[in-house]
Structures are given as C-alpha cells and as structure tokens.
Amino acid sequence: MKPIQVTSEIKPLRKVLVHRPGDELKYLTPDTLGELLFDDIPDLTKAQKEHDAFADILRKEGVEVVYLEDLMAETLDANEGLREKFIDEYLDDAGIHTETYHNILKKFFAGIKDTKEFVMKTMAGVSFKELGDIETNFLIDELEHPYLLVNPMPNLYFTRDPFASVGNGAVINKMFSVTRNRETIYADYIFKYHPEYKGQVKDLYGRHNHFHIEGGDVFNVDEKTLFVGISQRTTADAIQQLAMNLFFETEGNKIERIFAFNIPVSRAFMHLDTVFTMIDHDAFTYHPGITSTLRVFELTKDEAKHDVKIEEHKGSLGEILAGILGIEKVRLFPCGGGDDMAAEREQWTDGSNTLTLSPGKIVVYKRNFETNKSLKEAGFEVIELDADNLTVGRGGPRCMSMPLIREN
Numbered sequence: 001m002k003p004i005q006v007t008s009e010i011k012p013l014r015k016v017l018v019h020r021p022g023d024e025l026k027y028l029t030p031d032t033l034g035e036l037l038f039d040d041i042p043d044l045t046k047a048q049k050e051h052d053a054f055a056d057i058l059r060k061e062g063v064e065v066v067y068l069e070d071l072m073a074e075t076l077d078a079n080e081g082l083r084e085k086f087i088d089e090y091l092d093d094a095g096i097h098t099e100t101y102h103n104i105l106k107k108f109f110a111g112i113k114d115t116k117e118f119v120m121k122t123m124a125g126v127s128f129k130e131l132g133d134i135e136t137n138f139l140i141d142e143l144e145h146p147y148l149l150v151n152p153m154p155n156l157y158f159t160r161d162p163f164a165s166v167g168n169g170a171v172i173n174k175m176f177s178v179t180r181n182r183e184t185i186y187a188d189y190i191f192k193y194h195p196e197y198k199g200q201v202k203d204l205y206g207r208h209n210h211f212h213i214e215g216g217d218v219f220n221v222d223e224k225t226l227f228v229g230i231s232q233r234t235t236a237d238a239i240q241q242l243a244m245n246l247f248f249e250t251e252g253n254k255i256e257r258i259f260a261f262n263i264p265v266s267r268a269f270m271h272l273d274t275v276f277t278m279i280d281h282d283a284f285t286y287h288p289g290i291t292s293t294l295r296v297f298e299l300t301k302d303e304a305k306h307d308v309k310i311e312e313h314k315g316s317l318g319e320i321l322a323g324i325l326g327i328e329k330v331r332l333f334p335c336g337g338g339d340d341m342a343a344e345r346e347q348w349t350d351g352s353n354t355l356t357l358s359p360g361k362i363v364v365y366k367r368n369f370e371t372n373k374s375l376k377e378a379g380f381e382v383i384e385l386d387a388d389n390l391t392v393g394r395g396g397p398r399c400m401s402m403p404l405i406r407e408n
Contacts, residue, residue, distance in 0.1 A: 001405070002168040002200060003196050003197050003200050003201060003404065003405075004165050004167075004168050004169065004170060004197075004200075004201050004404055004405070005167075005168060005404075005405045005406065005408065006165035006166065006167065006220050006403050006404070006405065006406050007167060007220055007222060007223040007254075007406070007408060008220055008221070008222060008223075008406050009219055009220055009221065009277070009278040009356055010278055010279065010280060010281065010356045010358065010359045011358070011359075011406045011407045011408070012062075012357070012358040012406060012407040013058075013061070013063050013355075013356075013357050013358070013403055013405075013406055014062070014063060014064065014405040014406060014407060015063065015064040015066065015403070015404040015405035016058060016063055016064070016065055016066070016401045016402065016403050016404060017066055017067075017068060017071070017159050017401070017402040017403075017404055018051070018054075018055060018058075018065060018066075018067060018068070018157070018159055018400060018401055018402075019067060019068040019069060019123075019156045019157045019159050020048060020051050020052070020055075020067060020069070020157070021042075021044065021047045021048055021051055021154075021156075021157045021390075022044075022069075022120050022123060022124055023044075023120065023121075023123075023124035023152075024123050024124045024125060024152035024153050024154045024156060025041075025042055025044045025047060025152075025154050026044055026124070027124060027125045027127070027147075027148060027151075027152035027154070028041045028042075028152070028154055029041075029147065032148075032151075035151075035179060036151065036152070036154050036155070036179050037154075037155055037177060037179055037180065037393070037394070038154060038155075038392060038393055038394075039392050039393075039394060040392040041392075042389040042390070042392050042393070043389050046388075046389045047157075047389040047390055050385070050386060050387045050388075050389055050390050051157060051390060051400070053385060053386070054363070054385055054387070054390075054397065054400060057363060057383055057385065058357075058363075058401075061357050061361075061383075063357070064405075066404070068156065068159060068186055068190075069116060069119050069120055069123070070116070071186075071190045071194055072119045072186050072189065072190060073115040073116040073118075073119045074194060074195075075189050075190050075193050075194040076115050076118075076119070076189075077115050078193070078194065078195050079193050082189070082193060083115075083118070086185070086189060087105075087106060087109055087122075088106075089185060090122055090182075090185060091105055091106070091150075093181070093182045093185060094150045094151065094182060095178075096149075096150065100136055101136070101149065104131060104134055105126065105131075105149070105150065108126065108130070108131060109121070109122070123152070123153050123156055124152055124153075125148055125150045125151050125152035125153070126148065126149050126150040127147050127148050127149065128147065128148070128149055129147075131149065151179065153179070153180075153182055153183050154393065155179070155180055155183065155393060155395075156183055157390070157393070157395075157400055158216075158393065158395040158399040158400055159400065159401060159402040160215045160216050160273070160395075160398060160399045160400070160401060160402050161173070161175065161180065161183075161214045161215045161216050161233075161271070161399070162175065162180070162183040162184045162186070162187050162214075162215065163184065163187040163215055163402070164215035164218035164402075165220070165402060165403055165404060166204060166218065166220060166226065166246075166255070167220075167223070167253070167254060167255070168200075168201070168202070168252075169201060169202040169203070169204045169250065170187065170191055170201050170202070170203060170204065171203075171204045171205045171213070171215070171218060171242065172184055172187050172188055172191070172203045172204075172205055172206060172207050173205060173207065173212070173213050173214055173215060174205070174206070174207055174208065174209040174210070174211065174212050174213065174238070175212055175213075175214055175233070176212045176214060176232065176233040176234075180214075181207070181212075184207040185207070188203075188207055191203065202250060204242065204245055204246060204250060205238075205241070205242055205245060209238070209241065210237075211235045211237040211238035211241055212233065212234065212235055212238055213228075213233075213234045213235070213238035213239070213242065214233040214234055214271060215402065216229075216233065216270070216271030216272065216273045216274065216395075216398075216399060217229035217230075217231055217233060217234040217271050217272045217273070219272065219273070219278065221259075221278070221324070221325075223254050224254055224255060224256040224257060225255070225256070225257045225258075225259070225324070226255055226257070226258045226259070227258075227259050227261060227272065228242070228258060228259070228260055228261070228272070229260075229261050229262075229263055229271060229272025229273075229276075230260050230261065230262040230263065231263050231265065231270060231271055231272055232265045232270045232271075233270050233271055234271070234272075236260065236262075239258065239260050239299070240299065240308060242258070243258050243299045243308045244307075244308065246258075247301040247308065248301075248306065256300065256301070257298055257299070257300055257324075258298070258299040258300075259296055259297070259298050259299075259313075259324060260296070260297045260298075260299065261276070261294065261295075261296055262293075262294065262295040262296070262297070263275060263276075263290045263293075263294060270394065271399075273352075273353055273398050273399065274287075274347070274350070274352060274353055274394075274395075274396075274399075275287035275289070275290045275335075275347065275352050276290065276352060277352060277353060277354045277356070277398055278356065279333075279354055279356050279359075279360070279362050279375075279380065280331070280356075280359045280360045280380075281325075281359055282325070282327055282329070282330050282331055283330065283331040283332075283333065283360075283378075283380075284321065284330060284331070284332055284333070285333045285334075285335060285351075285352050285354055285371070285375075286317065286332055286333070286334060286335065286352060287334070287335045287343060287347045287351075287352045288334050288335070288336075288340070288343055289343070289344075289347070290317075291316075291317055294317060295312065296312065296313045296320050297310055297311065297312050297313070298310070298311045298312075298313060317332065318330050318332055331378070333371075333374055333375055333378065334374075335347045335351040335352045335368075335371050336351065336370050336371055337370040337371055337373055337374035338374070339370055342370040342371075350365050350368070350391055350394075350395060350396030350397075350399070351364075351365070351368035351370075351371040351372075351396075352371075352396075353365075353395065353396030353397065353398045353399055354396070354397060354398060355396075355397035355398045355400075355401050357383075360379070360380050360381060361380070361381040361383070362375070362380060362381070362382060362383065363383045363384075363385060363397040364382055364383070364384055364385070364396070364397060365384070365385055365386075365387050365391060365396055365397070366384035366385060366386050366387070367386075367387075367388065367391070372384060385397060
C-alpha cells in the first residue's frame with residue numbers, strides 16, 4: 001500500500017494527520033489576531049482537551065492518528081544535517097533576512113537538543129524576551145520593539161489546508177496568507193525526507209508556486225474526479241495550474257475531471273469546505289448562501305492543444321451534482337436545518353464543515369444544534385464534539401484532519 005491513498009471524501013477513513021495545538025496559541029495577542037487569522041484567543045488547555053477528544057473519536061472508529069509534529073521530528077532525526085537546511089529555510093520563510101538576527105536565531109534553535117521540542121518551538125514562534133540580552137544596531141529597533149521576532153503558526157491544527165492528499169500524491173500548497181504559507185514547510189520536508197514517505201509521494205503543485213490554493217478547497221470525489229473551490233483562499237489560476245500538472249506532468253495520474261466551484265469571497269466562506277461537504281454517496285451539507293451566485297466549471301484534458309478544456313455546467317446545485325455523480329438525484333442538507341438565521345449562525349461555527357468517517361457517519365461540532373438535528377433525523381450517524389475553543393480559529397472537524405489513507 002502506498003503511504004498516501006485517498007480517492008474519496010466518504011470511503012472509510014483509515015489514517016489521518018492532525019496537529020495537537022501547542023504554545024503557538026499562547027503567542028496570540030489582541031493586536032495580532034487579524035494578522036494571524038483568529039477571531040479570539042482560545043484557552044490552550046481547553047483547546048488541547050477538545051483536540052484530544054477529537055483524536056479519541058477517530059481512534060475509537062479504527063482510524064490511525066498520526067501527528068504532524070511527530071512526523072517532522074522523525075524526519076529530522078532520520079537525516080543527518082537536515083536540521084541545518086530546515087532552519088535556514090524556516091527563518092527565510094519567517095522573514096528573518098538580516099544576517100545578525102539570522103545568526104542569533106540559529107544559535108537559539110541550536111540550543112534546543114530534543115528534536116520534538118525543537119519542532120514545537122519552530123511552530124510556537126520566538127519572543128525577544130526568550131533571546132535574553134542581544135546586541136543589534138538597526139534603526140528599526142529604535143522605532144519599534146514588538147513582542148515577537150518570529151511569529152507563531154496558530155492555525156497549524158487545521159492540517160487540512162497546507163496540503164491535500166490526492167490519489168497517491170500530495171498537493172503541497174502555496175497558501176493565501178504569509179502567516180499560513182509558512183506552515184507548508186513541514187509537509188514539504190516530511191514527504192521529501194521521512195523514511196516512510198521519501199520517494200513515494202509526488203508533489204502535485206509546489207509551495208513556491210505563484211498562485212495560492214488551500215486544502216480546504218480540494219475534494220476527492222472519486223478516483224477520476226476532483227472538486228476545487230474558487231474562494232477567498234484559492235484562485236482560478238491555481239486550479240488551472242493544478243489541472244495542467246495532473247493532466248500532463250503526473251505519471252500514473254487518474255484524475256480526468258476537475259470541477260471548479262466559484263463561491264462568494266469572504267472570510268466566512270474562506271474555503272469550499274466551510275460551506276459544502278460530502279457525507280454520503282448521494283448526500284451533501286451546504287450553506288444556502290452560496291447558491292445564488294454559484295457557478296461550476298469542468299476542466300478536462302485537451303490533448304491536441306496541450307491545454308485544458310473549460311465548460312460551464314448550468315442548473316441548480318442539486319442538478320449539477322447529480323449530473324456529475326451520474327445519479328438521478330442528490331440529497332442536500334442546508335446548514336441550520338432550513339432556518340436562515342440558524343444557517344448564518346451555525347455556518348460561522350462550522351456547521352457545514354463535517355468530517356466523513358464512512359458513508360453516512362460524520363463528525364461535527366456539537367454546538368450546531370439545528371444542523372445536527374436535521375442530519376440525525378435523516379438517519380445519519382452523527383458524532384458530536386465539544387469544541388468551543390477550537391472553533392475560534394474558524395475551522396471544523398474536516399479542517400482539523402488530513403486523510404492519508406481511505407479504503408479503496
């Protein structure tokens with residue numbers, strides 16, 4: 001079996017990548033919330049308990065849970081000299097371009113001997129206070145002196161976004177914001193250098209690409225079909241570049257159709273999976289707010305022109321989905337259970353962001369009562385997670401998980 005095997009949104013989940021929130025959440029302040037893409041400051045202890053409960057749910061359902069921080073530590077331990085290469089690239093990503101600060105930080109990180117502790121510290125960021133007395137001669141230091149020299153990466157527990165498993169490969173993303181684009185370094189190093197993944201996982205996109213794309217917009221419908229959202233975080237240019245990579249540059253590629261879903265651009269609708277998820281062979285959750293402006297385009301391979309063919313699909317969301325799936329009708333479950341006010345409220349707290357463990361069995365946030373009620377009444381097995389602290393980062397159970405293996 002390949003180390004990555006994902007050709008579906010709903011087939012039984014067998015292995016998943018997560019990240020347990022760490023000290024990166026302690027480095028959030030009111031002044032940095034906007035820059036770091038949070039709406040409030042979560043309680044770290046409670047967030048960790050909520051995340052542990054999430055991991056326990058997955059394990060009880062027979063899913064192997066692996067942690068980003070563990071895989072990264074194993075990657076560095078397995079490759080002599082790789083830590084030095086990594087820290088140079090990490091500091092460059094963090095915007096540390098002056099030789100003085102680069103050397104100060106390299107010395108600081110070199111003092112952390114335990115590899116996992118080192119990895120967790122790269123995720124948490126570095127404050128000036130931790131560096132002690134340092135001597136610099138920069139005008140900027142006379143004008144301002146922020147708390148942090150290296151910003152934290154508090155969104156890392158949303159492992160869905162830095163890359164996307166597609167078939168046996170990984171779409172390692174160029175992310176929308178500077179804050180989150182730094183996160184992609186971990187997947188890049190793991191898939192290039194970890195003993196389990198090295199030489200086994202093709203990068204289908206590339207973290208240094210020009211156009212931004214994020215994993216919350218990428219859906220594996222079946223072995224031959226992808227859905228990708230055109231959203232706040234993913235551009236049409238990125239989708240077309242991904243299509244070209246898959247159709248013409250990926251040996252053994254099985255993807256034949258990519259459907260681009262153009263959704264409203266807003267923070268509330270940042271990814272396709274914040275407003276739409278697949279929960280059974282014929283069933284989807286969705287937020288009604290996307291339907292009035294939704295446009296869907298199909299990209300296929302144009303062998304003769306060495307390009308892509310682009311065709312728009314017309315009709316209602318239900319009609320378009322049924323046509324794509326080749327079935328008579330799909331079941332659509334609106335966020336909020338059909339109540340407009342509840343839909344607005346519960347979409348904001350990730351009511352449309354469900355993780356499907358197997359057809360008809362889903363993990364959701366407990367607080368979205370109306371949405372969950374409608375799904376239970378329709379016969380779905382709904383596993384509820386208390387997550388009042390995790391949700392302030394604007395992501396749900398699908399956001400917090402990156403499938404590595406689903407059954408074929």
